[in-house]
Amino acid sequence: MSERATSYSTLDVQHIWQQACTNLQQQVSPAVFNTWILSNPLTALEPLGEGKIKATISSPTAFHATTIKKNVSEYILHTLTALLEHEVELDFVIKDPGQTVARPASPPPTTPSVSPVTATPPLTTTPSVASTPGNTPIPGLTANPTLSPLNASQTKATVELVNTSLTALTRQSSYSPQSPRVEQLFSDTTIQSLSYDRAIVMARQIGLRPDYTFETFAVSGTNEMAHAAATAVSNKPGTAYNPLFLYGGVGVGKTHLMHAIGNNILKNNPDTKIFYCTGEEFTNDIVRAIQDKKALKFKEKYRSVQVLLIDDVQFIAGKNAVQEEFFHTFNALLKNAYQIVLTSDRPPHEINLLEDRLRSRFEAGLMIDIQQPTFELRTAILLIKASAHNIIIPMDIAQLIASKVDSARKIEGIVTSLKSEVELKNREINVDLVEEILKSETSLRKKTLKVHPNDVLRAVANHYHIKQSAIKGQRRTQELVLARHVAMFLLKEELQMSFVEIGRWFSNRDHTSAMHAFRKIEQGLVENETLQRDISALRMSLTAISR
């Protein structure tokens, strides 16, 4: 065997150990052999160079190892040196004897297992060593888990490996409790059903809406990119796209996607630390932290999360301390590959007063524009929402509503109204009912913004990057006219000013020009998506000031 001094396979090692056992058995007493040799097998042979070989002995406990070193190592060393025809160095490791080599002649354990009740097992980590009475002349060790490669049939049932993983543990239900029909606490089904429960609880704590999932999100051309990216992010948070920046007008489904990301991450792992808030809440939180001198706590809170979801992030623009803190939070999370998802009503470069370093960071991730839903998508959304509310809307009615309503959010309102009409007043869903609801919806929505006309002008000017004076002035370039019309439209629509009054704000124009502008925009809004987005963005900024 000396010619194979270079390397030894497991089988070689087992073979050598069997030979060594046969030799050693003649040199020492049976008790010593059983305690110090048989249960402490050779498990590896490794050439050390210069003709030396390292022989690794695996002992079940430190007591074995120290005692063998003291008392028996001479015999082992001698035997192995003779067998291998090389100089041998002994090395000891403590290992559970899950798979060890046994002496071929070892008498088979006659009973496969020892009852844990009748045995008086010592504090062992191996299966009980108590032998069944009257079964064997050799005390103690016969019930030990010795696996013989030559005689595998002897090895049944006594060994249950300590290092088995949990799933293996639960499946090997060799344990027969007093209660045969009680399910295992750690079975896959129990773990799964509880993890599902916990995901729901966590989502509620985080503030995610349970109905905002990918399953309830209608996908079409205007939002399929966003949907795909959000799905990817939620399946591999921190690695797919980071940060993910979703932007688009009111009611295009940004918030829905963001909640869906959160919900899906929790579904995959309910213990993920997710934090969800709006840009406004983030701002308020910082302001409060600074006031209460608890800035450190704030930092810990935001920087310890694994997924940060911030809705309407444009709110932090123009607030220096907030942007500063957000910048550091952002960097800290990104450094640890923790996922960040942001939504905004406009792309980063259109967010005024946003710090450049933040803008560049937002733009470094994946930015996706979600367009206003198309007519088909609006119909689909309507049908999804209706089925969520358990009402059935015929296709022609659904299309009628979709053609008259532009945003998904309004669709939700109409579905709710329809539901209450149907359920409370027992009415039938038909064209008349829908017309009625649409009318009341629009009149209800007329809520005057409490802003000064100057604010409107400033907002419009900022939005289009034009001077206020130019908007009010006489020049009629295409850009200016559009901005002027938008401003007039907003003054009428949102501030309910009279056309005469509006005219006066624009270099004393006639009320007919204001009327013309209003109609122009009103018509444009039906199909022009850019205009829709402009108006909804402006409305949002104005709403923000109004409060």
Add this chain to the structure above:
Amino acid sequence: MKIDVLQENLHAALQQLSKAISSKPQLPALACVLFQASKDSVTVAATDLYLGIKTVVPSTIHTEGQSAVPAKTLLEVVSSLPPGQLTLDVDGTTCLITSQAGKTKLPCLSSDEFPAFPELPTELATLDLAILNDLNKSVSFASSVDQSRPVLTSVLLRSEGDALQVVGTDGFRLALKTYPVAFPLAQSLLLPVKALQEIVRIGAQQTADTVKLAVSTELKQLFVVVNDTHFFIRLIEGEYPPFEKIIPSNFTLEVTFDAEEFAAHIKRALIFARDSSNIVKFSIDETGMTCTASASASGEYSGRLDVTHIQGDAGTIAFNGRYLLDFLAALKPTKLWFGMTESLKPALFRLDGVEGFMYVVMPFRVNE
């Protein structure tokens, strides 16, 4: 070796070693107690190779030396002798014990045949014995006694933030307690319940306040020191079940009720549950809880218990009544909080008004 020792002291020391002496030893030496008389102290030690205990016996040393004396006979002899001074004189393979009552001669073995003890690490962490006492009382009852799954025969001690979390489970129920103290070891520890009970017992005898701990992952050895007594425990290896995942987090039914009354009902119900795997059924509605058990041969029991309803719908669930009694006997609570969702999902018990303790029990499938 020749030493003078008080019978009381030797008897106490030998009793401390008793759990480490195997009843069916593989080697004659393992049935022995090792005496080691050095210049300034005498220690006695015993081991079954998986648990080793070593302790100091206060004595007067005439000559140094070492010897392994058969444990069973020695203990019988020493416990039969009257209190007072004994002289142990070992000469070769004979141990002579002289007392006022008489002389005893025992054959003994050379100390060379006795297993060598691993060396105690120099750096030891400290833990309050009061905590070990408490966790032994409130967690270890839920651990398994089935040696085929060694991981479950121990309790898990681990750091959870700044706190120490201790868990015991047998795969059907689980007890968890959190202590507001830092866990002194770097990694979590599986402490065999039998060793824990021995440490607690000896700690109480010696009126110790703290224990010292060290773990050697290389030697797979746990070292515990209580005053002069050293424990050498084979580390239990393996993965503890993912206990966090089976602690219920939301409940569709939450109630509180009197624990003693609850225990009394279960005891009565168990009389009739003996033949049916100890199944006791609980039906909870807004006003109370009905505990029932029935056996076709011996009869049936039904008892009503008042509950303070917190929230949720009515519910029905069945448990192994033993699991509940174990818990009630170990913790002796006065008032219980109970939360469940579905009758097949794990349910949770808490001690009403006591933070940090949880008991999760897997219910039975009940055939309606």
